[in-house]
Amino acid sequence: MVSKTRKPKVVHKPAFTDGAEFSIATFQLLKQDGTLYKGAKAPDLEKDQALRIYRAMVYTRVLDERMLAAQRQGRLSFYMQCTGEEAAVIGSTAALDDADMIMAQYREQGALVYRGFTTDEFMNQMFGNEEDYGKGRQMPIHYGSSELNYMTISSPLATQIPQATGYAYGQKLAGEGHCTIVYFGEGAASEGDFHAALNMAAVHRVPVIFLCRNNGYAISTPAAEQFAADGVAPRAYGYKMDVIRVDGNDILAMFEATRQARRLAVEDNRPVLIEAMSYRLAAHSSSDDPSGYRSKDEEQIWRDKDPILRMKAWLQAADWWSDDDEKQLQENYRREVLETMKRAQKRPPPPLDSLVSDVYQEVTPELARQLDNLKAHIRKYPDAYPKTAEQAKGGA
């Protein structure tokens, strides 16, 4: 139906357009050398918060390096790095209220770091031990924290995007001024769930920020085989949603864009799409080897745009950070990660009963029966089930 408020323009010669002329500019503030672009204005960022952000970035990098190494050593089954995308993730999270909900894809450990997830908490999840909140049920890196308002990661891609729209709708009704940010890759944005989520958010005016990490690849598939358009941003036009494209390696631009997006979302109930342009510097996951599908040269271009070095240069220009601080920080983090890893690895697995709990709020009679049978079986063959043989003894 033709909108009633605006008289549609009419033409009498057929004109096709693919929208290419509406190309979306990229918002940047910070140069790689730590100085601002001409005409750029740094956001209000207190020293404390700036350092909180920076430390989270460095911690994330250290964690990623150490855990990949641990995976290579066979200590861990699987890992995924955020390397290269720390500013996109942490810059955006830092612009939110800590009570806002985060619904992430899987490469956003930086957001958790920023919110204060402890090394112990990371390790317990990755080693699926008895202290893992997720009770050892999901693969490494599927973190979650109700305390930190970070929804537990789910592997099926894009499912969290319409969920974020629904979550934010609930926040709007609750009227407490909170919003939801939802992270996803440019690959996941091809899923039908993405389309549903943006459309519903725009129609129902929901306080949600859609943050697309466009890192150039979905596993081996380059963005050019994912979509023909200039990135994901132009899709917002299709839903009449505010959109901004940001240099994802620019911590200041990410922070400022998200801060303003949050205001639109929370104060005006205008959902916003942010496309953070970056690059997945590491392999897709510890199971992947990118040498088969992209060049070292291409990687180098992006290594030269390292978001952490960029922020460090800015901090140093402001005299907020020294090389000594850096050395100290790195060392502390490395040590902390290694020591905590060792402790976490030694913790026992989750209890046998956790096999059947949380399927429903209460364990059903049928599940109780299945657990009993299992325990009896394990008692018969304790050697075959070394993780749980001891516990099964306790059984009926």
Added chain:
Amino acid sequence: MVSKTRKPKVVHKPAFTDGAEFSIATFQLLKQDGTLYKGAKAPDLEKDQALRIYRAMVYTRVLDERMLAAQRQGRLSFYMQCTGEEAAVIGSTAALDDADMIMAQYREQGALVYRGFTTDEFMNQMFGNEEDYGKGRQMPIHYGSSELNYMTISSPLATQIPQATGYAYGQKLAGEGHCTIVYFGEGAASEGDFHAALNMAAVHRVPVIFLCRNNGYAISTPAAEQFAADGVAPRAYGYKMDVIRVDGNDILAMFEATRQARRLAVEDNRPVLIEAMSYRLAAHSSSDDPSGYRSKDEEQIWRDKDPILRMKAWLQAADWWSDDDEKQLQENYRREVLETMKRAQKRPPPPLDSLVSDVYQEVTPELARQLDNLKAHIRKYPDAYPKTAEQAKGGA
């Protein structure tokens, strides 16, 4: 990944846009009084084809009126009218090659009429008799014709859209210069399948024309509760797909836009989205009553834009059509529809064996067994299954 061919524009102040400034104009040629807009050029349309189009439009209107009446009389279980959208459907189909594939939603009987589906064929489907190509398995109006390259209608909305992309990909590989047109409503365009279809078509450069009939409603849901954007057209920007918005009640504009779209699709492998702006003048279906969700006034606005009257005025201005012709045509069609309906209603239902055929290419042993059991059962209770009792006698 940033496109390599075009240097992205960069800005240093955050700018959000919702694309509203890129409003899409509507292409129109023909005024309601049958004259052309200033500056408009009529497409090359020979008298023969113009009359073929017009007759198809009139036939469609007559069929719809008669069949709705038949439904009201209890002769038919269900019906859906195309009323008001005849130009959008027939104008676009007429611009294609008859060998191009049509994948429709359900309200595009006009396309079949134009291609030469006979009254008998319509009736056999609607009455689900033994001559129905679909063997009486689907509700009325789920037509299909392999001879006329019209894919059998499927009720689940939007599923045909990605199928059209795949079909057209096959046509492209076959290299015979054919394309696929896929029709759908503005409501169905909310489905995830729509998003997948357009994106894949653009990435793989597939000769497909996406024709959205924006008729203002999806059952009771007005377009304003379906999407916040200015129609469906701006979504094409998100996929870098050529798009044009057309006055769907303007037969000449629909024809010309589709003709050009077909050229883009077939010659340049550029998929195209056409948004035909129109209005569903009738109820959603024979089960619906629109008085609960829209006003008579609104309906009247669109009744005044009747696409058939508009084309008739144009034909008469060209001296290709007279009031006598009109009277004759209407009478003939009415008679034909009524007489054919009576015959079709009397034809017996599809054979009992058709219950289990076409599930697989061959009837499986298990299905043969189930059919045998059924026949034995019917033989026991012939009175309870009057349609098939006679046939069951033939059984083992």
Added chain:
Amino acid sequence: MAKMNMLQAINDALDIAMAENERVLCFGEDVGIFGGVFRATSNLQQKYGKARCFNTPLVEQGIIGFANGLAAQGSVAVAEIQFADYIFPAFDQIVNESAKFRYRSGNLFNVGGLTIRAPYGGGIAGGLYHSQSPEAYFAHTPGLKVVVPRNPHQAKGLLLASIHDPNPVLFFEPKRLYRASTGEVPEEEYRLPLGQAEVVKEGTDITLLAWGAQMEVLTQAVELAEKEGISCEVIDLRTILPWDVETVADSVFKTGRLLISHEAPLTGGFAGEIAATIQERCFLYLESPIARVTGLDTPFPLALEKEYLPDHLKVFEAIRASVEF
């Protein structure tokens, strides 16, 4: 008590739930001002406002994705899928998300507040896509509850229980009974237990088990059977997942025979699960094979719907065959 048809009973349940708790929301295609294509949500938008009862865009995966998020946030989401045949675009959100939300997070998060309503079943000349009974697709999914009512009284009590249940519930409504089934329904709130089958008639020779609209068919078959002196025990399973093995097994211990009937195709239907479980539990008590009377292993037809459906005559014949085995 008031005389209601099933639609009125459902509407009444939704009304009560929304009145009682402002966090209860109802939404789906056409459920707003129009009240849904079957009018199950009539007047709810008028009464509770557009924020709590509203139309969604036409996208089932979005409706359930949205509902999952809303429920995770703590709202009570009652989502309508217009026909059960159209629930499949939301299959991933239901089977991979709703069902596993609590488990995968170790109970940090859950979508217990979610209820999905959908009209199901045949007998209305709907053909392939307005007739399906998809309960078995969901019954293979731990974490979900699946509920089907047989009449207005059950519909109200089970729907209220589903809305209040702290787990995601699929509530399939037998649409051919929407207006056809009427009965006395208490006006106040009440809840019927989930996970419990109901013995609706006692008997000694054979146990007949079904749910939803198929219960009516059993009743007609029982009339025929009892005329021949066969005493039937009739059970309404009511909750398909998790199902009440005890009640069914106890009955079969007594009768020694079991017949299960549903409209969905035979192969992979939920009757298979029940038969497999009961043959194990009641092996030494069974006097004849467990019988299944179901739809054919084909898509749902139209012209020959009557031939396809597991009607009372087919059930009656199967009862006889079982007793005479």
Added chain:
Amino acid sequence: MAKMNMLQAINDALDIAMAENERVLCFGEDVGIFGGVFRATSNLQQKYGKARCFNTPLVEQGIIGFANGLAAQGSVAVAEIQFADYIFPAFDQIVNESAKFRYRSGNLFNVGGLTIRAPYGGGIAGGLYHSQSPEAYFAHTPGLKVVVPRNPHQAKGLLLASIHDPNPVLFFEPKRLYRASTGEVPEEEYRLPLGQAEVVKEGTDITLLAWGAQMEVLTQAVELAEKEGISCEVIDLRTILPWDVETVADSVFKTGRLLISHEAPLTGGFAGEIAATIQERCFLYLESPIARVTGLDTPFPLALEKEYLPDHLKVFEAIRASVEF
């Protein structure tokens, strides 16, 4: 003959099919230059070009929608879903479209050229979303064929048969055997029949039935059982839908006992269908209840995967219980 692992056998089958018929296309997420995350499509793009072997955007419903259209057009579409756990967004396109395409059109149109490949199953520390065995979800859908191979030889022959079969086929590949299972495989083209189970070992005391990776588990259990003097007949069902009732029933007529094992959860799993059918067909021959050894009725776990899985010890215990009943 050549020694191949299962991935090589699958790759070989695809290669043969593409070489033989230029209308055969392979596509899916990362299947292009990369050859798929498991490398099942290695070198196919290099050999047959980007038009015939290509990456798709990341959208399963689109992949299968596209594949349905392509098959309807007359192409032979071999679509890969990266993990069976991610097939659910395509559920509607498979269950409402692929399965019903021929039937609803009265055979005017069909998507018989469609084959969907997907790695399934546990044992690789994949947790909830890289371990599922969804065959039963599809086995309730007339119109589909569902095939699962147990080793490289079977994989090649069954995949070639699936590609050539004039019906849509879901081909689930046991990913934990991709590299672990090796064997002699003929280099030329050959096809193994769909819809036919295979008796892989004869025996007299009990029939053991499974498919895919679970066949290995049966073999281990049989070793234990035969040491105790229990003679086992072992059947690989191979095609889950439509399944070979005759071969299974014939075996049970002989042995009087049946055990079925699969990784998927018990409730609603395909073992239920088999048990229900066989208890009816072989009622008077059964000497003990039909046993099911399956995953628990929970999502797939990670840390306690070993405890969850129906391993050879659980199968062995169930054999013993059945024989001692």
